[in-house]
Structures are given as C-alpha cells and as structure tokens.
Amino acid sequence: MRRQIPLLLVFVSGVFMVIQYFVPSAFAERAYEFLIDWTIIIGIFALALGIWSLVRVSYNKIRTGHPDAMYSAITLAGLGLMIFFGFEFPGVSYKEAMRVTQAKDYIQSEFSGARDAAARRVFLPESETLSLRPDSIKTILTMAADSVAHWVDIFKTSHWFSGADLEGTNLAAIMTTTEQFKSISSQYTSVSPSDSMALAGLAGRVSEVSQQGIAAVDSLKNLSDVYPLTGGLENYWFIHFFDDVMIPIQATMFSLLAFFIASAAYRAFRARSLLSTVLLLAAFIVMARLLPMGPVTIGANKLTQWILLVPNLAAKRAIVIGVGLGIVATSLKVVLGIERSYMGRD
Amino acid sequence: MLTASVSAQPANTSSADTTAQMQAIPPAPPVNVSAKDRPNDNGTGIVVKWDASPDDGAGRNNVVMYKVYRSLKPDAPFKDWVLRGQVPFGKRQYTYDDVGARDKDSKDYFPKGVDVYYRVAAVAADTFSVSGNSNAAVASDEWYNTTRTTVLVFVLVFFGFTLYFINVAKKGKTLYVRPLAGIEAVDEAIGRATEMGKPILYILGLGSASDIATIASFSVLGRVAKKVAEYQTPILVPCYDPIVLTVAEETVKTGYSDAGRPDDYKDDSVYFVTQSQFAYVAAVNGTMLRERPATNIYLGKFYAESLLLAETGAVTGSIQISGTDEIAQLPFFVVACDYTLIGEELYAASVYLNREPILMGTLKAQDYYKAFVIGVIALGLIGRMFAPDLLQAIFNIH
Numbered sequence: 001m002r003r004q005i006p007l008l009l010v011f012v013s014g015v016f017m018v019i020q021y022f023v024p025s026a027f028a029e030r031a032y033e034f035l036i037d038w039t040i041i042i043g044i045f046a047l048a049l050g051i052w053s054l055v056r057v058s059y060n061k062i063r064t065g066h067p068d069a070m071y072s073a074i075t076l077a078g079l080g081l082m083i084f085f086g087f088e089f090p091g092v093s094y095k096e097a098m099r100v101t102q103a104k105d106y107i108q109s110e111f112s113g114a115r116d117a118a119a120r121r122v123f124l125p126e127s128e129t130l131s132l133r134p135d136s137i138k139t140i141l142t143m144a145a146d147s148v149a150h151w152v153d154i155f156k157t158s159h160w161f162s163g164a165d166l167e168g169t170n171l172a173a174i175m176t177t178t179e180q181f182k183s184i185s186s187q188y189t190s191v192s193p194s195d196s197m198a199l200a201g202l203a204g205r206v207s208e209v210s211q212q213g214i215a216a217v218d219s220l221k222n223l224s225d226v227y228p229l230t231g232g233l234e235n236y237w238f239i240h241f242f243d244d245v246m247i248p249i250q251a252t253m254f255s256l257l258a259f260f261i262a263s264a265a266y267r268a269f270r271a272r273s274l275l276s277t278v279l280l281l282a283a284f285i286v287m288a289r290l291l292p293m294g295p296v297t298i299g300a301n302k303l304t305q306w307i308l309l310v311p312n313l314a315a316k317r318a319i320v321i322g323v324g325l326g327i328v329a330t331s332l333k334v335v336l337g338i339e340r341s342y343m344g345r346d
Numbered sequence: 347m348l349t350a351s352v353s354a355q356p357a358n359t360s361s362a363d364t365t366a367q368m369q370a371i372p373p374a375p376p377v378n379v380s381a382k383d384r385p386n387d388n389g390t391g392i393v394v395k396w397d398a399s400p401d402d403g404a405g406r407n408n409v410v411m412y413k414v415y416r417s418l419k420p421d422a423p424f425k426d427w428v429l430r431g432q433v434p435f436g437k438r439q440y441t442y443d444d445v446g447a448r449d450k451d452s453k454d455y456f457p458k459g460v461d462v463y464y465r466v467a468a469v470a471a472d473t474f475s476v477s478g479n480s481n482a483a484v485a486s487d488e489w490y491n492t493t494r495t496t497v498l499v500f501v502l503v504f505f506g507f508t509l510y511f512i513n514v515a516k517k518g519k520t521l522y523v524r525p526l527a528g529i530e531a532v533d534e535a536i537g538r539a540t541e542m543g544k545p546i547l548y549i550l551g552l553g554s555a556s557d558i559a560t561i562a563s564f565s566v567l568g569r570v571a572k573k574v575a576e577y578q579t580p581i582l583v584p585c586y587d588p589i590v591l592t593v594a595e596e597t598v599k600t601g602y603s604d605a606g607r608p609d610d611y612k613d614d615s616v617y618f619v620t621q622s623q624f625a626y627v628a629a630v631n632g633t634m635l636r637e638r639p640a641t642n643i644y645l646g647k648f649y650a651e652s653l654l655l656a657e658t659g660a661v662t663g664s665i666q667i668s669g670t671d672e673i674a675q676l677p678f679f680v681v682a683c684d685y686t687l688i689g690e691e692l693y694a695a696s697v698y699l700n701r702e703p704i705l706m707g708t709l710k711a712q713d714y715y716k717a718f719v720i721g722v723i724a725l726g727l728i729g730r731m732f733a734p735d736l737l738q739a740i741f742n743i744h
Contacts, residue, residue: 018501022494025487026388026448026458039556043589050588050618057617068636246625253624257650260657267660268681316673319689321719323671326690327558328501329712332508334561338704341564341696342555342593 007337014335054079085229085238092160093231094223094239100160101223103151107174108217110144110151114181115210118203122196134188134199141185141206145178148213160221170216177213184209282307372475373401373409376440376466381483384443389487390456391445392416392464394480398438399468408470409435414442420463420479427465440466458485496740507715512707521706528667528685529695532566532643535665536573539640545580546570547639549630549655551646551670552623555589558693559671563645564597565696570643571601575610583616584633586626591618627651631658644668644683645692648675656682669695 013035020028058072066072117140121133152174155161161171184205191198228236271277285307288300333339376396384391394414402409411434415427430444444464446456461482467474515521539546548567553560567583574581583598585591595616602611619629631654634642642659644652645668652668652675659666660682668679669687679686687695690712697705729737 022491022498023489024386024388024491025489026390027487029388029448043554046588046592047621048588050585050591050621053585053588053591053616053618054620057614060614071632246622249628250622250624253628253654254650257654260653264653264657264678264681268677319673319676322690322716323673325504325712325715325719326671326693328504329508329708330558330562330693332505333705333708338512338708339561339565339696341568341597342561343596 003340003343006343007340011335011337014331018335051079082238082241085235085241086233087229088232089227089229089235091227091230092158093234094226094228094236095234096158096160096231097223097226099154100158100221103154104217104220107148107151108214110147111177111210111213111217114141114144115207118206122200122203134191134193137202138185138188141181141188145181145185148174148178155220170219173216174213177209177216180209181206370470370472371406371408372473373406373468373470374399375475375477376412376468377477379464379466379477379480381462381464381480383483383486384445386488386491386493387445387485388448389458389485390448391443392462392483392485394442394444394464394466396440396466396477398435398440399475401470402435402468403438406470409468410471411435411469412440412442413467413469413474414444415465415467415476416444417463417465418457418460420482424465424476430464456485458487460484503718504711504715507718508708508711511710511714512704515703515707515710518703521703521710523694523698523706523709526687526691526695526698528669528687528691529566529698531665531667531685532570532699533573535641535643535667536570536577536579538665539574540577540579542640544640545582545637546574546641546643547630547634547637547659547664548581548583549642549644549646550583550585550590550594551644551648552586552626552651553590553647554587555593557647559645559647560590562693562696563669564593566643566645566699567594568597568601568604569696569699571598572605573601575602575605575607578607578610580612581615582633582637582639584619584626584630585616586619586621586623588618588621591616623649623651627654630655634658634662634664638662639664641665641667644670644679645687645695646670648672648679653678653682659683 016031017035020032055076058076060066061072062069062076118137121137152171155171184202187202191202193199226236232238265283269276269280269283271280285300286304289297289304291297291300330339334342376399379394379396381392381394384393396412399405399409399412401407411432413432414430415424416430417427419426431442433440433442444456446452447454449455461484463482464480465476465478467476511521536546548570550560550563550567555561571581581598583594585594598616599608599611602608619626633639634655635658639662642655642664644655644666648655648670649672652670652672656666656668656679666683667685667687668683669692670676670679671689671692673689676686676688694709694712697709726737
C-alpha cells in the first residue's frame with residue numbers, strides 16, 4: 001500500500017497531463033495550473049529539507065574536526081548572517097534611503113545649475129551669451145522648479161520622512177525656492193538683454209534663493225542616518241553581502257569558463273586520429289570567418305554556413321529526435337509505473 | 347448595414363477625427379461582417395471575418411486600415427462599442443482573431459457564453475465608415491483540440507509499439523541492446539575507486555526531479571550505490587535541488603539496502619549544497635580538489651557549469667563518465683570526459699543496467715519508432731515535392 005498510493009497518484013496525474021494537452025477548455029487549463037502550483041508548494045517545503053541537510057553536514061564536519069571544517073564554518077556563518085539580515089526590523093530600508101539621497105542630489109544639481117546659468121549670463125561677454133538669453137534663463141528656472149517638484153514627490157511617498165518632516169521647514173523651504181524661481185523667471189521676460197544691471201540683480205536673487213534651497217536640502221536626513229539592519233531584504237548589510245560579495249564571486253566562477261574552454265579546445269583539437277583532424281579543420285574554418293582576410297573570410301563564411309546548417313544541424317536533429325522519443329518513452333514508463341527510480345527504488 | 351459614415355464615435359476616437367471626418371469623404375464600409383466561435387480554444391475568442399471595402403485597393407482607394415469593434419448589445423450607440431483591434435489594408439477578405447483573457451479580474455476579460463456582436467470600421471486618413479452589425483456569436487470552450495490530432499495519432503502509435511514490445515519481451519524473446527561504453531565503464535570506475543581508496547562523486551546536474559534526464563540519472567545512481575555498497579567505497583552526491591536531494595537520499599539508501607549493507611549508509615554522503623548555479627560549481631569543484639575522487643559521474647541536466655565541473659575533474663585525474671540530453675553541453679563533456687552518454691543513451695542507461703524484459707521492451711519500441719519516424723520523414727520529403735498541400739493539411743502546417 002505504501003508504494004501503491006504514490007504509483008496511483010503518478011498514474012492519475014500523468015494520464016491527466018497527457019489528456020489536458022489535447023483539451024483546450026478552461027477547466028483543463030485551471031486544473032493544469034492547480035497541479036503546477038502544487039509543484040511550487042512542494043518545492044518550498046523541500047527547500048527546508050535542503051537547508052537542514054546543509055546545516056547537518058556542515059555541523060557534523062565542525063563537530064568531528066574534519067579538515068574542511070573551516071569551509072563549513074564559513075558556510076554556516078554566511079547562512080546564519082543572511083537569514084538574520086533578512087529579518088524585517090522596523091525602519092527605513094537602505095534602498096529607500098538611497099532613492100531619497102538620489103532625489104536630494106538631483107534637487108541640489110537643479111538648484112546649482114539654475115544659479116550658475118543665471119550667473120554666467122551676467123559675467124560672460126555679450127558675444128558668448130547668445131545661448132543664455134534672458135528668455136532661456138527663464139526657461140531654465142521654470143524647468144528646474146518643475147523638476148524639483150517631481151523629486152520632492154519621492155520624499156512625499158517615502159517612509160524616509162515622517163508626516164512632521166514633510167510639513168517641516170526644510171521641505172517647505174525647498175518648495176518656496178521653486179515658487180521663487182518661477183516668480184524670478186517671469187521677471188526675466190521684461191528685462192532687456194543689454195540691461196546688465198537688471199540681469200545682475202536677477203542673477204543675485206537666483207543665487208540667493210538657490211543657496212537657501214541647497215541649505216534646506218543639506219539639512220534633510222542623510223544616508224548615514226539609516227540603521228544598517230532596518231528594511232528587511234533591502235537593508236544595508238543584506239544588499240552589500242549579496243551585491244558586493246555573492247555576485248562578484250559568481251561572476252568570477254563564470255569567467256573561469258573562458259580559460260576552461262581554451263584548455264578543453266586544446267585537448268579536443270589535437271589531431272590524433274582522422275576524426276579529430278576533421279574536427280580541427282572544421283574548427284579552423286569556423287574561426288577563420290572572423291579573421292579580417294578579405295576573400296579568405298568570405299569563403300570561410302560560406303563554408304561555415306554550410307558546416308553549421310548541413311552536417312552540424314543534421315547531427316543535432318538526430319540527437320533531438322532521439323531525446324524526444326527517449327523522453328516520451330521514459331515518461332510512459334513513469335506513468336505506467338514501470339520506471340520507479342524516482343521513488344528511490346527500481 | 348450602415349453604408350454612411352457615422353457621426354457618433356467610440357470613446358477612443360478623438361473629437362478631432364470627427365471634425366476631419368465632416369470635411370473628408372469617408373470610404374465605403376466593409377461588407378459581409380460575420381463572427382463565429384474561435385475553434386480549439388478555452389472559450390476566450392471569436393473569429394471575425396469581413397470583405398474589403400469597395401474603396402480598399404479600388405474606388406477612392408483611401409482605406410488605410412480596419413478597426414474591429416465589439417459590443418454585447420447590438421443596438422448600443424457606436425460610442426459604447428469597444429475597440430478590439432486593427433488590421434492593415436491590402437486584402438480582399440479579412441480575418442481577425444479577437445482573443446481575450448480567461449480571468450474575470452483581467453481588463454481584457456472575454457465574456458463567455460453570451461452573445462457578442464462586431465462592427466468593422468474602414469478607416470481613411472481623416473475619416474472612417476462603419477459596417478453594420480455582425481451576426482451574434484458566442485465564445486465557447488472546446489473539449490478537443492483538433493489541431494493536435496496528428497500528435498495524438500503519433501503518440502498512440504508509439505504507445506502501440508511500446509505495449510507490443512513489452513509483450514514480446516515478457517514472452518521471453520531476447521532483445522539485443524547495443525553496448526553502451528559509458529555504462530560498461532561504471533563497474534571499472536567503481537573498482538578503480540575501491541583500489542585507490544578514494545570516493546566516487548556522483549553529480550545529478552541542475553535539473554529538477556521532474557526532468558526526465560534526472561529521473562534517468564536516479565536509476566543509474568541506484569545501481570552505482572548498490573555497487574559502492576558492495577565494494578565499501580564511499581560515495582558523495584552533492585545536490586542542487588532539494589527535491590532531487592530527497593529522492594537521491596532514498597535511492598542511495600535503497601542501493602545500500604539491496605547490497606545487504608544498510609548500516610554502511612552515511613547520512614552525509616548525499617547532501618544539499620545550494621540552488622545558485624555557480625556557487626554549486628564552486629562547492630563541487632572544491633570537493634573535487636580536496637577529496638580527489640577516483641571517479642566523477644555526471645548524469646542529468648547540465649548547463650554552463652558542465653565544462654567547469656568536467657575540466658576540474660580532468661585536472662584532478664579522475665575517470666569521468668558523463669551523460670546529458672542538453673545538446674549544447676555535449677561537446678564540452680565529450681572533450682573533457684572519458685565516456686559520454688549522448689542524448690537518449692542516458693535514458694537507455696537504466697534499461698541497460700537492469701535488463702528487465704519490460705524495460706527492454708520500451709527501449710526496443712523507441713528504436714522501432716525511430717525507424718518509423720525516419721520513414722515518415724522520407725515520406726514527408728516526397729510529399730513535399732509532389733503533394734505539398736496534402737502534407738500541409740495533414741500536419742496543420744500554416
């Protein structure tokens with residue numbers, strides 16, 4: 001009975017899967033999705049078993065003083081730390097603080113950009129200020145005001161600031177700066193391009209207002225104010241361990257492939273027999289198409305196309321057909337209960 | 347049928363269009379608009395057909411596209427009809443598959459089991475005209491996909507072959523299976539490991555337990571586990587997938603039990619590593635370099651890690667036996683391993699090891715079915731030359 005029930009389940013599920021392939025109705029689709037969902041659920045439970053296995057094996061190595069115990073200790077430490085860092089401690093996440101910091105940088109650059117543009121219009125000689133006419137300064141100020149309003153919206157939707165912060169003086173000062181930008185920009189319309197005094201006055205106003213805005217942005221909370229453990233999967237340590245340790249190591253492993261391909265190719269292309277000589281020649285032709293050698297490259301390109309599309313593809317298709325039939329046959333054996341190795345027994 | 351342009355318009359047509367339309371002469375509307383259930387689907391589609399406007403490619407020749415509208419009420423004002431799609435001009439007859447979503451929560455939900463109506467607008471540069479209503483059509487789901495009849499026939503033929511050869515094998519007829527060098531080398535490799543006092547490393551690949559390559563690998567693992575239990579050689583099975591881990595544990599335990607040495611099984615011989623591809627490679631390569639296994643067996647589903655593993659194994663001087671159905675990885679295994687099972691040979695390995703009549707029957711069925719497929723391919727070639735239409739009809743080639 002212990003074996004019959006799983007076999008019956010496999011048979012019923014297997015036959016259903018075969019039938020549903022031929023049944024397009026919504027019922028068959030839903031049932032298929034339901035079964036697939038179960039594989040995900042089982043996978044999640046199995047992951048716990050996997051982690052238990054890893055912990056058990058590593059712990060045993062440390063306990064028995066195995067020569068590789070050091071690696072096991074590092075593994076367990078990494079596992080424990082990442083689980084700990086992944087806990088959701090209350091507070092703003094590092095990623096969110098990064099977003100706000102980026103918004104602060106953009107606002108400051110808008111303010112200083114507008115200030116500099118206004119100043120350049122005054123201090124540059126007339127011949128060099130064509131691109132910075134009074135109406136263009138007006139446009140710069142209006143666009144800066146709009147852009148700042150957009151970045152301030154990020155503050156408003158962020159947990160980085162409490163309601164009190166949002167209504168506080170710094171944010172109000174930033175918004176006031178944008179209003180003043182708009183007010184000054186309208187004054188540029190009535191100024192003659194040759195009226196240096198008036199332009200200098202306006203530039204001074206822009207500079208003064210910008211400085212107030214920049215000071216207000218500076219007074220907002222900084223990234224360093226973030227508690228490194230808050231924010232769950234977006235906290236400082238979790239992100240840095242993953243992005244700055246895990247990913248570079250993975251990339252390193254993957255890049256080793258280039259060297260391994262070279263050493264494997266050297267072994268494969270040693271012309272020890274007729275077949276390996278043919279392989280060597282084919283490889284030479286395929287590589288020759290990449291060489292900048294005019295007619296030789298063109299000829300090699302044509303020959304490469306033929307090699308890839310005729311003998312190579314024919315062999316590939318033969319393997320694919322064989323694999324396809326093998327999959328169907330093995331599936332049939334599993335469904336009919338002939339193949340039972342997945343239950344741990346032949 | 348409405349043959350004049352309409353003054354009302356659907357919600358997604360701008361008022362500027364209407365103004366322009368009053369100045370331009372609209373094209374004649376499309377004719378013979380019909381709708382019917384989309385066959386072989388899950389009840390979320392209607393096929394709309396219509397004939398070209400007389401001004402499409404002729405007459406004023408000003409039609410640039412057609413727009414298909416749908417409504418549940420045939421007498422609804424045109425502004426309430428929903429735009430479902432657009433079709434470029436240039437044909438005499440048009441077909442549009444109006445396919446929606448199954449779930450009621452979706453914006454694109456297709457009403458099932460109720461009458462739906464269609465109208466088609468012939469659109470010119472600044473104006474358009476709309477056809478009359480199509481017939482009422484109801485989207486319904488079907489219980490058999492007729493386009494897959496060919497597949498069903500081929501599956502049934504294969505089932506027939508399999509059942510026949512299982513029957514033949516059961517009657518005691520000897521069925522020949524060509525030797526598989528890779529599998530024959532397993533015993534020799536285990537013997538070598540025993541002599542050297544080194545472990546055997548068995549890698550099941552990155553596949554899940556539902557991959558056929560992994561299932562085939564379980565069979566070989568069972569045999570290898572039994573042998574290593576008999577020879578008292580250690581085995582290491584680092585796993586990538588937790589479900590594969592649980593099956594592999596059971597398989598190895600059973601192998602030890604079958605060899606009459608259940609107490610020799612060590613819990614730590616089958617273990618989970620990680621589900622990160624290159625972290626797994628790093629762990630397994632580390633094991634290879636530290637433990638120096640005498641034999642490495644790679645059977646299952648492999649991807650970019652195949653060469654990283656096999657080359658490291660070659661560096662450590664292990665005998666290496668590999669097998670996968672991933673075509674892109676086969677060349678890597680061929681150059682780096684001593685023996686490689688190519689494609690279906692991996693599936694045949696368990697049969698080759700077991701030699702059970704029923705399993706042999708399925709293997710024979712595969713061989714004969716391959717001959718059958720080769721015959722069908724040859725017929726297809728001939729058919730393609732002499733009767734292409736018939737071939738297209740049989741195999742639903744469009």
